[in-house]
Amino acid sequence: MANHKSALKRVRSNEAKRLRNKYQHKTTRNAVRNLRALEDKKEAEEKLPGVIGMLDKLAKRNIIHKNKAANLKSQLTKKVAAM
Numbered sequence: 001m002a003n004h005k006s007a008l009k010r011v012r013s014n015e016a017k018r019l020r021n022k023y024q025h026k027t028t029r030n031a032v033r034n035l036r037a038l039e040d041k042k043e044a045e046e047k048l049p050g051v052i053g054m055l056d057k058l059a060k061r062n063i064i065h066k067n068k069a070a071n072l073k074s075q076l077t078k079k080v081a082a083m
Contacts, residue, residue: 021061021063024054024057024058024061024063025058025063025064027054028051028054028055028058031047031050031051031054032051032055032072032076034047035047035048035051035076035080036076036079039083041080041083044079044080044083045080048076048077048080051076052073052076052077055069055072055073056069056073
């Protein structure tokens, strides 16, 4: 276990960041899944920019890799365009 006051604080802050990252990642995954499940093109086109923004934000904060975000955005855009 940590011996220094600063190390104890680091343990607390890392846990808080881990929970925040987990929440944001799960929320984005659910949004991607819901977008893929949509059948209505108009509704999908409305939700696509929001999901892309969520993916960009995760990539910017290094929660997911930037290439993964780019691949997901590409797949979703192609799916919406093909509807």
